[in-house]
């Protein structure tokens with residue numbers, strides 16, 4: 001679809017040829033706004049079949065998404081969306097395949113990002129396919145095995161940052177401001193790509209009532225909300241599902257903001273769930289809006305609940321999911337839904 005970009009802070013507008021994801025006036029994040037939607041929408045469980053809903057761009061149909069959805073072994077009302085089936089074993093690939101294509105389309109030879117692990121892995125993978133360089137700023141709480149994997153297979157330039165994700169993020173931003181490098185990561189194009197997860201879920205479980213989503217930077221839950229709202233409006237979905245955001249108890253700024261109602265406060269990440277260890281989520285306020293507008297909830301899960309669930313998952317399904325990846329199952333057990341429901345838990349990643 002043709003689109004413009006609008007600043008989330010000062011409302012400045014930019015055309016789709018503007019080659020950045022942050023506002024040229026105030027440096028805040030931009031949001032993609034489509035000029036014209038199709039009159040009616042049918043969704044597919046295959047990623048590129050939903051391309052008509054993506055920002056108009058020069059994409060290459062690399063393998064991504066179209067992941068399996070299986071019935072949980074523990075509850076007949078729970079389904080598991082296995083994002084571990086993506087090329088770099090996390091949902092990040094849905095955003096990276098779009099974002100890296102945009103960087104290439106705008107003529108950049110390099111894309112830079114901050115990461116706790118999965119983002120770097122995913123961006124490096126697609127950058128290599130597109131023939132552009134990837135530069136990643138890795139926080140000190142990142143998973144060392146993920147970094148080793150990136151170094152050995154994807155030729156990314158890695159800078160280890162002595163600090164958390166938000167510090168690494170600041171470094172990536174300053175680097176891109178000073179060099180001709182596309183600032184990638186949790187920004188608008190990624191969010192647009194991650195909407196496809198919701199299209200696939202609705203194609204697979206048309207009457208889904210709850211979607212349980214791990215929340216780090218909150219790009220995924222915000223993208224799912226945007227896609228669900230579009231599907232409802234365009235006749236592809238009868239009822240909006242409730243969105244349940246899940247964070248680690250040791251890093252839960254969105255859960256606390258909803259509980260105490262006094263805004264999102266930075267929290268020093270202390271969780272083993274590296275994929276959701278973000279102290280100040282970029283899309284935090286959008287996450288709160290997504291949860292509130294769908295009558296959803298935010299839940300925190302403890303380190304031991306995730307570790308137990310990780311073991312259970314391996315025993316039940318025969319492959320590994322990361323701690324953040326099973327957080328949605330742990331949350332499902334905590335919230336105890338009643339009545340007639342069909343819940344989908346997003347198993348967000350499997351890089352262990």
Ligand SMILES: [Zn+2]
Pocket residue numbers: 007008009010011012023024025026027028
């Ligand atoms: Zn602005």
